[in-house]
Amino acid sequence: MKKIISTMAVMMFLTSSSSYAEFKSAQQIVPTPMLMLILKSDKQTYIADERVSLLLTVKNLGSQGAQLFDGPYLRTRVVFDNKEYKNTGGIAWGGPDAVPPGSEMNIAVELSAYGITKDMLNSGEHSVVVKLNGAISNALSFKIKEK
Numbered sequence: 001m002k003k004i005i006s007t008m009a010v011m012m013f014l015t016s017s018s019s020y021a022e023f024k025s026a027q028q029i030v031p032t033p034m035l036m037l038i039l040k041s042d043k044q045t046y047i048a049d050e051r052v053s054l055l056l057t058v059k060n061l062g063s064q065g066a067q068l069f070d071g072p073y074l075r076t077r078v079v080f081d082n083k084e085y086k087n088t089g090g091i092a093w094g095g096p097d098a099v100p101p102g103s104e105m106n107i108a109v110e111l112s113a114y115g116i117t118k119d120m121l122n123s124g125e126h127s128v129v130v131k132l133n134g135a136i137s138n139a140l141s142f143k144i145k146e147k
Contacts, residue, residue, distance in 0.1 A: 034060070034061040034062040034135075035058060035059065035060060035061065035062070035066055035099075035132060035133055035134075035135035036058075036059040036061055036135065037056060037057070037058060037059075037130055037131075037132060037135050037136065037137035037138075038056070038057040038059070038137060038138060039054060039055070039056050039057075039109070039128065039129070039130050039137040039138055039139075039140045040054070040055045040056075040057070040140070041053060041054050041055070041140055041142055042055075043142065044141075044142055044143065045142065045143045045144075045145055046121075046142060046143070046144050046145070047144075047145055047146075047147055048121075048122075048123060048144055048145065048146050048147050049118060049147070052111055052121065052142065053108070054108070054109035054111070054128065054140065055106055055107070055108060055109070056076070056106070056107045056108075056109050056130050056132075056137065057104055057105070057106050057107075058099050058104060058105050058106075058107060058132065059099075059103075059104040060099040060100065060101055060102065060103055060104065061102075062101055063101050064101055065098040065099065065100050065101060066098055066099045066133060067097065067098050067133070068096075068097060068098060068099065068105075068107075068132070069097050074087050074107070074113075075087070075132055075133060076107075076109070076130050076131065076132045077114075077130070077131045077132075078109065078111065078114045078116070078128060078129070078130055078131075079127075079128065079129040079130075079131065080111065080114070080116050080120070080126065080127070080128055081120075081126055081127060082127070084131075085114035085115050085116060086114065087113055087114055088113060088114060088115050109128075109130060111128075121144055122144060123144050123145065123146050124143065124144060125141060125142070125143050126141065126142055126143070126144065127139055127140065127141045128140045128141075128142075
């Protein structure tokens with residue numbers, strides 16, 4: 001009887017220890033906010049040297065706020081004509097630092113903030129995709145025509 005009780009006590013200890021370990025492990029998991037990124041432009045064709053206007057809608061579908069910044073820079077990356085560019089700054093931001101859960105925010109995407117110069121916006125078709133916190137926007141194509 002004593003041996004059975006000791007065995008039960010050890011089994012209960014092991015069971016409660018593994019449950020506690022699983023609980024602690026679950027506490028350390030931080031879910032990534034679920035984002036939907038929608039990239040839009042007011043035009044499909046631009047004239048050479050014309051400013052390309054892009055608008056990114058960030059929808060937070062998760063239950064936690066989604067951070068938008070690393071220090072002073074927007075966390076976005078732009079894939080322009082199949083090459084990825086990091087935000088180099090230069091654009092002032094007066095909006096909130098995060099998108100609250102269940103809400104959305106519109107952000108103007110200035111290609112110059114990613115090192116994309118006017119020379120790179122040459123005549124022809126171009127494509128842009130925006131990445132943010134693991135989410136990827138739709139691919140947006142536009143044309144540049146000579147003056």
